[in-house]
Amino acid sequence: MNKTDALIIGAGPTGLFTAHQLNLIGLNCEVVDNLDKIGGQCIELYPDKPIYDIPAVPECTGEELTNNLIKQLKPFDIKFHLNERVEEVKRENDNWFVKTNSGRTFLTPNVIIAGGVGSFEPRKFSPKECEKFENKSLFYSVKDKKIFKGKTVSIFGGGDSALDWAVELSKDCSVNLIHRRDEFRAAQATTDKMLRLVKEGKINLFTKYQMTSVKGNQQLENIDIKHDNNEIKSLKTDYVLGFFGLIMQLGPIANWGLNINKKTIEVDTEKFETNQKGIYAIGDICNYPGKLKLILSGFHEGALAARACFKLARPNEKYRFEFTTTSKNLLKRLGKKG
Amino acid sequence: MAKITYITSDDQTHTIEVQNGLTVMEGAVQNNIPGIDADCGGGMACATCHVYVKEDWFNKLPKKEDGEEDMLDMAFEPKTNSRLSCQIVVSDEIDGLEVNIPSKQA
Numbered sequence: 001m002n003k004t005d006a007l008i009i010g011a012g013p014t015g016l017f018t019a020h021q022l023n024l025i026g027l028n029c030e031v032v033d034n035l036d037k038i039g040g041q042c043i044e045l046y047p048d049k050p051i052y053d054i055p056a057v058p059e060c061t062g063e064e065l066t067n068n069l070i071k072q073l074k075p076f077d078i079k080f081h082l083n084e085r086v087e088e089v090k091r092e093n094d095n096w097f098v099k100t101n102s103g104r105t106f107l108t109p110n111v112i113i114a115g116g117v118g119s120f121e122p123r124k125f126s127p128k129e130c131e132k133f134e135n136k137s138l139f140y141s142v143k144d145k146k147i148f149k150g151k152t153v154s155i156f157g158g159g160d161s162a163l164d165w166a167v168e169l170s171k172d173c174s175v176n177l178i179h180r181r182d183e184f185r186a187a188q189a190t191t192d193k194m195l196r197l198v199k200e201g202k203i204n205l206f207t208k209y210q211m212t213s214v215k216g217n218q219q220l221e222n223i224d225i226k227h228d229n230n231e232i233k234s235l236k237t238d239y240v241l242g243f244f245g246l247i248m249q250l251g252p253i254a255n256w257g258l259n260i261n262k263k264t265i266e267v268d269t270e271k272f273e274t275n276q277k278g279i280y281a282i283g284d285i286c287n288y289p290g291k292l293k294l295i296l297s298g299f300h301e302g303a304l305a306a307r308a309c310f311k312l313a314r315p316n317e318k319y320r321f322e323f324t325t326t327s328k329n330l331l332k333r334l335g336k337k338g
Numbered sequence: 339m340a341k342i343t344y345i346t347s348d349d350q351t352h353t354i355e356v357q358n359g360l361t362v363m364e365g366a367v368q369n370n371i372p373g374i375d376a377d378c379g380g381g382m383a384c385a386t387c388h389v390y391v392k393e394d395w396f397n398k399l400p401k402k403e404d405g406e407e408d409m410l411d412m413a414f415e416p417k418t419n420s421r422l423s424c425q426i427v428v429s430d431e432i433d434g435l436e437v438n439i440p441s442k443q444a
Binding site: 123159185248 | 378379384411414444
C-alpha cells in the first residue's frame with residue numbers, strides 16, 4: 001500500500017504541473033497514467049505539432065512542452081506509475097483507497113483527476129465478430145512478434161504503426177497491408193520503404209479497402225475486405241492487426257460516484273473539487289461555467305486544487321502563501337540556495 | 339444563419355438553425371443532437387465528430403485539409419463522403435446542408 005498526500009491520475013501537462021505545485025507547497029504525490037509514457041494528449045496526439053498559446057512560450061511542440069514540464073519537476077522526487085489504469089476509488093475513513101488494474105493500491109486523502117477525456121484505448125474494427133478473435137488472432141498492438149513467424153498477417157491502417165509493422169513482419173511472414181485510401185500518413189521514409197517492398201512482392205498492398213467481416217471457428221481463417229467501388233475480396237489470413245490510433249474512454253471514472261455530464265466532471269471553481277470531498281478534477285476532464293479546454297486553464301486549476309489538498313493532507317498546519325522569488329522555504333524545496 | 343439537418347443512425351431527423359461562424363459540430367453539441375461526441379472540442383485531434391455528407395453537398399463544401407483526411411483514417415467506418423463536422427464552418431452558403439451521423443464514433 002502506497003501512502004501519499006495526493007494521487008494524480010493522468011500524466012499530461014495538467015497533471016505534471018500540479019505535481020510541481022503540490023511538491024512546492026511541501027506535499028508529496030504519486031502519478032498514475034494508462035499510457036506507457038509521460039505527456040498525455042501532448043505526446044499521444046500531437047508530439048510534433050506546435051502549440052502557440054502557452055503563456056510566455058511563443059511556440060513549442062507537444063513533446064517540448066512535456067520535456068520542459070518534466071525538467072521543472074527535477075528538484076522533486078515523484079513516483080510515476082505508467083501503463084496502469086485506476087480501476088477503483090473508494091472511501092476508507094478520512095482517506096481514499098485507490099486500486100489500479102495491476103493491483104497496486106494507494107491510501108491518500110486527495111485524489112486529483114487530471115485525466116484529459118479519460119484513458120486512451122485502441123480504436124477497434126467495426127464488425128462485431130472481431131471481438132471473438134480479439135487477443136487470440138486479432139490484435140491492436142504487438143506484444144510478441146514471434147507468434148507471426150511463417151504465417152499470413154493482414155495489417156490494417158495507414159500510419160506509422162501499421163507501416164512499421166508491415167515492413168518488419170515482411171521479413172519472415174506473408175504480409176497483407178490494407179488501407180482505406182491510397183495516401184499514407186506515416187513518415188515519408190517508412191512509406192517509401194513499404195512501397196519498395198510492395199514492388200518486390202514482399203508486401204501485398206490493398207488500398208481503398210476496409211474490412212467487412214472476419215470468418216473462422218476457433219482460429220481466424222478468412223477476412224472479407226470491400227473496395228470503395230463495393231467490390232469484395234476474400235483473404236486467407238492467420239492473424240489480423242489493426243492500427244487505427246487511440247480513442248479516449250472515460251472508463252472506470254464513471255463508477256466513482258461523481259457528477260458526470262457529457263464525459264466531463266462537474267467541479268467548483270474555488271478548489272476544483274467534485275461532489276466528493278477530497279476528489280478533484282482539473283484540465284480537460286473538468287467542467288464549470290466558462291470552462292476553456294486550454295492547457296493554461298489546466299495549470300491554474302491544478303495550482304488551486306493543490307492548495308485545497310494541503311488542508312486535507314496537513315489538517316493541523318496552516319497553509320501560507322509564498323512566492324518562489326522570495327521564500328526561503330520554497331527555494332529550499334527547489335534545491336536552490338535561499 | 340443556416341438550416342442544418344442532422345440525421346441520426348436510427349433515422350431521426352433534427353433540423354436546426356445554426357449561427358454563421360459556428361461549426362456543424364458546435365451546432366450539434368449546443369443543441370444536444372445525439373451521436374456527435376467531439377472529445378477534443380474541435381481541434382481536429384480525435385475524429386469523434388465524424389459525419390457523412392450527402393454527395394451533392396459534399397462537393398459544394400470547401401475541401402478538406404490534409405490533417406482532416408489523416409484523422410478520418412481513425413474514424414468509425416469512414417466512407418468517401420466522410421467529414422469531421424468540426425471542420426465545416428456554417429455560413430449562408432451551406433443553408434440546407436444534410437449530414438448523417440454514424441451509429442457510433444468509436
